[in-house]
Amino acid sequence: MKLLALKIDVDTYRGTREGVPRLVELLQRLGADATFLFSLGPDHTGRAIKRVFRPGFMKKVSRTSVVEHYGIQTLLYGTLLPGPDIGRRCADILRSVAAGGFEVGIHTWDHIKWQDYVAGESAAWTRGQIDLAVARFTEVFGLPAKTHGAAGWQMNPEAYRHQQRMALTYASDTRGTHPFWPVVKGEPVRCVQLPTTLPTLDELIGVGNLTPDNVHEHLLKLTAAEPEFGHVYTLHAELEGMKLLPVFERLLQGWLDQGYKLVSTLELFNALDTSTLPYHSVEMGELEGRSGTLALQGPRFPG
Known part of the structure; x- marks a missing residue:
């Protein structure tokens, strides 16, 4: 299949309050499944202003209007406005997603803090941020998380190791082509990675002739041929759950027409024979359409 x-x-x-319920309604209407990964601590989106100094950031912003998708108020959280505690203030919404039958997992504690700093932070800092998210997740859902997907695909060696200690079922922190066992600085980590295999809307819109009206056609061309291990598509509650919801609906219908079953990442994991998966190194590198570096599936190990 x-x-x-x-x-x-x-x-x-805002994405939790407005985007998540809209996505739940759309997915249920089309009979599609998905995995929701939540930011569980404070929303400090306004602190992302420091990224203007990152190469490629302003080019990306010029293609996709940050204000249009996130709103002025969100862009002030953590600077002129206090950052609302998402996990605490939106606990009912988070629980309703799980009650609706969707898999839920950890995205991060503080999205901006993780995305902007984890690559260079210490092991203790990394464990502390993950443990805050773990504690809040358990508080909200009453059971431990079994999956994690890193904010901005940003990781460091301790983050992979800590996932192994947590006995996660699997994780999806990387970009790549197929599922694999990660090798971090020569050290195998026993937590399967299901990398995102397709580009995201914000990486595509504004490139060449791609617009919100035709970007779904480009993505459907990328999924026309059946891959051996399936695909993982990452979307954002702030984009596909809000202004780009019609684009996402066209994508979902297109994938259904192509014969895909739209599933959670857990269902994709359960379809794998993990004993036959290859080991691949993980490395930080650049990806077209994104500023800075992010975690990529590297060469097969040993090469």
Whole structure:
């Protein structure tokens, strides 16, 4: 069966309150499944202003209007406005997603803090941020998380190791082509990675002739041929759950027409024979359409 997993990153307070319910309604209406990964601590989106100094950031912003998708109020959280505690203030929404039958997992504690600093932070800092998210997740859902998808695909060696200690079922922190066992600085980590295999809307819109009206056609061309291990598509509650919801509906219908079953990342994982998966190094590198570096599936190990 052709499987395409939908991984939904929820970054902000607004995305949780407005985007998540809209996505739940759309998915249920089309009979599609998905995995929701939540930001569980404070929304400090306004602190992302420091990224203007990052190479490529302003080019990306010029293609996709940040104000249009996130709103002025969200862009002030953590600077002129206090950052709302997402996990605490939106606990009912988070629980309703799980009650609706969707898999839920950890995206991060503080999205901006993780995305902007984890690559260079210490092991203790990394464990502390993950443990805050773990504690809040358990508080909200009453059971431990079994999956994690890193904010901005930002990781460091301790983050992978800590996932192994947590006995996660699997994780989806990387970009790549197929599922694999990660090798971090020569050290195998026993937590399967299901990398995002397709580009995201914000990486595509504004490039060449791609617009919100035709970007779904480009993505459908990328999924026309059936991949051996299926696909993982990452979407954002702030984009596909709000202004780009019609674009996402066209994508979902297109994938259904192509014969895909739209599933959670857990269902994709359960379809794998993990004993036959290859080991690949993980490395930080650049990806077209994104500023800075992010975690990528590297060469097969040993090469």
